[in-house]
Structures are given as structure tokens and as C-alpha cells.
Amino acid sequence: MMALHPKIIDLTLDRMWRLLDALGNPQEDLPPVIHIAGTNGKGSTQAMIRAGLEGAGHSVHAYTSPHLARFHERIRLAGQLIAEDHLTAVLDECYAANGGEEITYFEITTAAALLAFSRVPADYCLLEVGLGGRLDATNVVDRPALTVITPVSIDHQQYLGETLGQIAFEKAGILKREVPCVVGPQQDPALEAIEARAARLSAPLIAQGQHWHVWEERGRLVFQDETGLLDLPAPNLPGAHQFDNAGAALAVLRHLGLGEEAAEAAVTRAEWPARMQRLTRGPLADSVPGIELWLDGGHNPAAGEALARHLSTLPDRPTHLVCGMLNTKDIAGFLRPLATQADSLTAVSIPGETATLTAAETAGIARACGIEAHEAESVAAALERIKADSPHARVLICGSLYLAGRVLRENG
Template sequence: MMQLHPKVIDLSLGRMSRILRALGNPEQRIPPSVLIAGTNGKGSTLAMIRAGLEGAGKTVHTYTSPHLARFHERITVSGQIIGEQELTEILAECEVANEGRPITYFEITTAAAFLAFSRAEADYTLLEVGLGGRLDATNMVVPRVSVITPVSADHQAFLGDTVAQIAGEKAGILKSGVPAVIAPQVPEAEGVILAAAERRGAPLSLAGRDWQIWEEHGRVAFQDERGLLDLPLPRLIGAHQVTNAGTALATLRLLDEGDPERALTEAVWPARLQRLKRGPLIDMAGPAELWLDGGHNPAAGHALAEAVTRLSPRPLHLVCGMLKTKDVRGYLTPLARVAESLHAVTIPGETATLQAEQTAAFAREAGFTEVRTALGVERAVADIVAADPSARVLICGSLYLAGTVLRQNG
């Protein structure tokens, strides 16, 4: 697929409309769906909604992106990662339907996901928007519930220079008569989303107005018009995951389905402050801790910096690789306040990667005083552990770097 179609961003719904018509409009035959847009927290929120639904005995399809270790992760059918033969056959069917016409990699693989979901039984389909919302390939469905997680600056080249413009693109998933859950937003984003919902006649379940969630005495409390829930802290680490938990719980309330406690305690989402526990890097690290996170924008940097302060005290050292398209200084500035050093690496196999020397320069501008470059993650980890065997090593900066690590370590 990557040879046949460009892995580029070209936001439009025209090509999706065409191929879906050629396939018999499978998006109209999938189980009731939840469509999730936003800048940060989409995947974690989806994982919690899924855990809540499955915890109540429901069967769920999911579509997420990007993948980490292998493409198949993007598509789970009735709770199982799609099999090689089924994926191959469905992609081939989409190729025939496309008839050699222009289409992007994300568009044709999204069409394949819709086709797979339309042919298998499930109670719900959970769809993560790829980029933006209004013109994203996933926005061909009329969902049971729309969800917008926190909106902040990212992908400005495609979505707009301001948070308000970006919020307008995210709000493009709102549809007449379809209820929507809106996570806590900065004022400029919230105003745009509220105005879009009013124009389109989309009823809202709005954080701070219709529901709220807070941490108290080592647990979380969720409150809406239906009452108060007293629940364990989310399995996923960080204050931002409490926010994501609230968004997931509000969605389950609208669906009138799911197990709230399991939504929080059984959700799994790789490369979101994930502790690595096996693989060559672990063998090399000895008593040091290895953690992995794929966040890559300023909001993610702030959330990650807050989350690591909740871990037990250890000296924190970063191994960081990032893409050219990201606000590297904005991402690293909050992390410079909590980490003792940064080793910059080049992400292998990614044409859009920053070279290690460029990332190192941004790190110094962000406030890191001890900055080095390394030929790869393994070399960086080895150097850190040799200098400080009790280190906590956090590999971060990109989902693409995270995928490279996970293919060999978990």
C-alpha cells in the first residue's frame, strides 16, 4: 500500500466518497459508532471506552492510527487484531474498487477498515480520527456519539495557525441530532466548538457544565446529572488520563452501556508512559527503569512532565527523537524542568525525522543543560545506564520512535 499510494496528508472527502460508493458504502453498515477527534488523548479515551464496553460483555471493533509495531494494530475486528489473510484480501478488494485512481494511503486503508467492520458482528465501532476532523477519511460515518478530546496546537500546516482554527476543524465531526461529548477545552477552542454545535443542532455533554471528574484521596469521582461515581484511579498514568477518563465515562453514559470501573482499570494503550518490561533494552538496562511515551506536541510535553513527577523518585534522563513537523522547543520546555539530561537520536527509517544534532540544538534552547547525541536508542540507553545505574530512562518525542522501540522491546 505504501508503494501504491502516497503517505501524504491531502485533506478531502471526495476520494473517500468515490471508493466507498464503489464498495457499496460499507460505512453505512458498520455497527453503531463513536467517532473521536481532538489533539491529545484520542487513543487513551478510545481505549477506556473500549475497556468499559468489553467489561460489560459488549463486542467492539476499533480503528486507530498510527500503528506502532505493525499495521494490523490499526484494525481490530470483534475485539481481535485483524488477521493477515483477511487484511490482504480486503486491501486487494479496495484496490480493485479504486481502479487505479488517485487516493492516499490513509484513505484506502480507512476504506478497508470500514469494509472489514461491515462484514463482522459487533455491538459498537470505535473510530479515531486521523487528522483534524472535518475532512478526515473517518468522517464519512454518522456516529451514535461524537467525541472531542482536548484541542491544542498541532499540525498547523494543515489545520490552521490558531487553536480556534484547529478547533473548527475538529468540530467538523459534529452532526445534526448526534450527541457529542466535549472534554475540557481552552476558552478559544470551547467557544468555537459550542458555536459549531449550535449551528448544526448537535446536543452536547460538556465538561464542567454537564459532567466533571476530579481526583480525591487516591481515587476519582465522576459527577453528572445521573449521579456520582466513586472509582479507582485510571490504569493509565497522569493527571491528563483522569481528564480522558472523564471523557470516556461521559461517552459511556450517553451510550447507556459499559462498566465504569473496568473502563478505568483495564484500559491498555501502548506508548503512553508505558513501562518497558522485556526485550534487549531491558536486558541492557539492569536496575535502571525504562519508560516509553509517544507524545509529541507542547500539550503532551506538559502532561508528560506532570505525569513523571507522580512516579517514585529517581533521576530522569530522556532519549528523544522527533519529526521536523513538530514544535520541538514547545514540547521539550516543560520536560527540561524535570529531567537531568537528554540524549538526542535520529528516528530510523523516517524521512521526516529531525537529525539528532537538530533535536539536541532545540533541547538546549528549551533549557536542557546536559545534552548529547547518540547513534541510536540502544547506544543512548547504554551511555545513560553506564553513568547512572539507578536512572529512570524515558524514550520519547514521537510515536514513530516508540514503534521502533516496541518492535524489539514489548
């Protein structure tokens, strides 16, 4: 499949439409679709929507990307990760139907997911956008039940545009005529772009701060909309930003007419690895007893700010970062907010990724952001160095979902 990948990634739906037509248009035979776009929080919001739907007794397909440890994580059929033989069969079918034409890895694997979803009964189908929205391979469902846009921030400028308004325009490309859209917290330029698209399509917006509100009160989550007020446990996914993500998920569930059982399941049962995930056991965690070890895959300035906010709420403890990043990201923008929370950073490269920054490059940018920086050949070596200097430290491994996936595989 990788041999079919175009030499230049040009965002277009033409290849996708051609392949779907050859497959019999499986996107037309899906359960009610909830389509989710945004820069930050897409995966966490989807995980909470799924937990809520399943808590109410519904079966749910879910498509997400990228995967962390195994490709199968991307495709969940009626609640279960796709089986190896099933995955092989739909990939083979898509490869044959494509007839040797150029197609991207994400396009052909998205087509395989849609094909699998069309053949297994379920009550709902959750589709997470890969990149942008308007020209994303998932944007092939004519009439979803609902769309969702989580917070939009600056990322992937080479594909989506340099300004927040341009990027939000691309994200808002998932809106469909007269289909409601749940909108998470947005900066003004992003909200204006979303509102303009919604007005053209007569798509009702269900926006935070206008149609629903969410806040933390005495360690619990309070959600309010025109239906009434919910007093729920705090989200089990750590971080203040997860209250906003939970709010969007709750707005979706309320729009679908689901009650408090679904709402409570959404905030208490959701699981989403590499989002401020505490690693307490496994080869890496066991190698540094006494160290409080965390893992997060966030990689843009908004993620850096969210991580810094969360670290500031944790009990006082020396905090060290182990960081590896891709050269396509705003490295300084990600690290600058973390400078207030980190005692040091140990930079690593990401094995197997051609776009990785070298450890020296990441360390140099960290120093320019005011963080004491070191270099290591691997995450294991970085942890060993930190343990020797600070045996009871807090360590956050961060900077890339690709690094996070590598860590999860190494940690079993």
C-alpha cells in the same frame, strides 16, 4: 498502494467518497458508531471506552492510527486484531476497486477497515480520527451514535490552521445534526469553536465542567454527572491527564445507559501502549538492569506538559530523556516543559523516517531549552551511555510515536 499517493496531501473527502461508492458504501452498514477527534488523548479515551463496553459484555470494532509495531493494530474486529489473511483480502479488494486512481495511504486503509467492519457483526464501532476531523477519511458516517472531542491543542498547523480556534473548527467537523457530542476539557477558543458548530447543527454537547466533572480524590477517580456520582479506582493508564480522558470515556458510557460495571472496566482494564508505558522486560529493558524505563509517543507541547506533570509526581530519581522527533513538530514547545524534570537528554534520529530530525538538531534545540544534551546513534547506545553515568536512573524514551513503535519492535 504508496505509488497511488498524491504528490501533495490535500485534505478532501472526494477520493474517499469515490472509493466507498465503488465498494458498495460499507460505511452505511456499520454497528452504532462512536467517532472520536481531538489533539491529545484520542487513543487513550478510545481504549477506555472499548474496555468499558467490553466489560459490559458488548462486542466492539475499533479503528485507530498510527500503528506502533504492526499495521494490524489499527483494525480490531469484534475485540480481536484483524487476521493477516483477512487484512490482505480487504486491502486487495480496495486496491482493485480504486482502479489505479490517486488515493492516500490513510484513505485506502481506512476504506479497508470500514469494509471489514461492515462484514463482521459487533455491537459498537469506535472510529478514531487520523488528522483534524472535518475532512478526515473517517468522517464518512452520516449519523454516528455519538461523537467525542478530546482536548484540542496546537498541532498539524500546516493542515488545520495556525490558531486554536481554527484547529478546533476542523476537529468539530465530526459533529452531526442532533447527534450528542462528549467534550473533554478545552481552552476557551477551542470550546467556542465547538459550541458554535454544535449550535448550527442542534447537536447537544456533554461537556466537562458543565455537564460532567471528574477529579482525583485520595488516589481514586470521582466522576459526577446529572445521573449521580461514581467512586472508582484511578485509571490504570498512568498520568494525571488520564483522569480527564477517563472522564470523557465515562460520560460516553453513561450516555449509552451503561452502569458501574462498565465504568470500572473502563478505568481498570484499558491498555494503550506507548502512553507512559513502563518497559520491564525485553531485549532493551534487559540490557539496562537497574534502570526504570518508560516509553511515551507524545510529541506536541500539550503532551510535553502532561509528561512533565506526571514525572513530577514520581518518586525522586535522576531522570534522563532519550528523544527523537520529526521536523514537522514544535520541538521546543514539546521539550520546554520537560526541562524542569530532566537531568539530561540524549538525542537520536528515528530510523527509516525521512522527516526525522538529526540527533544533532534535536540536541541543539534541547540545549536552547536549558537541557543538558548528548547525541547517540541509537536508542540502545543512548541507554548504554545513561547506564554508565547513572546506573539507577529513570529513563523516558519520548518524542514520536514512530520512535515508540521502533522501540516496541526492538524490545520484542
